[in-house]
Amino acid sequence: MLGNLFSLFLTACIIDNIILSKFFGMCPFLGVSKKVSSAVGMGLAVIFVIVGASILTYGLYYLVLVPLELEYMDLITFILVIAAFVQFVEMFIKKNSPSLYKSLGIYLPLITTNCAVLYVAQQNIANGYNFAEMLVYSVAVPAGFTLTLCIMATIRERLEFANTPESYKGNPITLVVAALMAIAFTGLAGLV
């Protein structure tokens, strides 16, 4: 049981890394990976939102949608719950913890329309996970996201001083680096 959960974690976090093999969450990956500090803040915000939103959507799906036979409303439920959750979290943080808002809250507006959150909510249902698996999966995917984002931010801080061709400056060179990272991550495919 525990072994299964562990291999699920490794698969979701590293082998099927959400950015490098599934391509979800590309926008923040390109946008917020310029500094390590912002990458960490964004990563933590994503972990928090994905775990919270996954539990909410998982509960709603099995406790409300399935009994009422409204499974076809999954998509609209997920996106609305995620969006509402982000709004309430942001409000809560604004009111109660300015320091948390500084490090994490400013990234919350970027998360509402982050495909990673919706993807995890949907995969939890599509793969038929039980509650424990759902929790592990919802931690593993954003953990993989944060890992990749932080690695990328460290590389990009160095890249600032590199002699990049004019036309590759900005996003294109970031994508080339991502391609090299993807090769490295495919090398880990035999891990599990």
Added chain:
Amino acid sequence: MNRKENFFAGFIRENPVFGLYLGLCSTLAITTSLNNAIGMGLSVIVVLTASNIIISAIRKITPDEIRIPVYIVVIATLVKITGMLLQAYFDSIYSAIGVYIDLIVVNCIILGRAEAFASKNGIFDSALDGIGMGLGYTLALIVMSVIRQILGSGILSFANPMTNEMIFSLRIIPESFTISMFTTPTGGFLTFAVLAAALTVYKNSKAAKLQKKEAK
């Protein structure tokens, strides 16, 4: 900006994918085959045009404070309908890219156009904008998938999405010379980077030409 210029802007100059970097997730993921690219492109055109029309039609009765929630409800409904239609009539495409169809909801092109264009312009203009931007997106998908498919597998093929019958299948590169890396995520990133850089070069050279003209 006049209508015609606005319509064609999305094709190359303001291409949503290579120019504005919108909708990258789906672009990189589904361009492994031409079939998927066309299926995805058409779904986006349908959703984008419909959402632009609806949002433009209700722009005057939408309270400004809660416009984003309204847009999201409209878009999510349209995406679900499109997904269900695809599942019913083009099952081979849906089984290949179904996840990405559902995630059109959070595709920045749709919400971006709703916010930047449809909420400020009339119904007809918004519909045109939707079709133009959607075509630009489809064009980008087709270019990328053709490159990746030819380099990765050497074969350019297209199958009828209804019956799964092969319409054409051309071997362009002999099998022993293909680079299978291009069908993997790595190839997606690389192809995208090169194409985006190429568009920058094109834009820069055009801007330089314009400057020269003005200097004269």
Added chain:
Amino acid sequence: MKELAPFLYIVGLGCLYGVGYYLNHKTPVPKGCENLKADCEGCKITSCENHPIYDLSKGEKI
């Protein structure tokens, strides 16, 4: 009654989000954080308030 359930459900969820959105935008940003932005450069939509050059193009249509 069963046919009405989906409508009530969607309206309920939509309202929940609407209320959350409204309340959140009414809540002032804490002191010292007014000028903090995420500085996201992922896409080139400059009318997005998280884009670094948003302030320059404020009020302009793209």
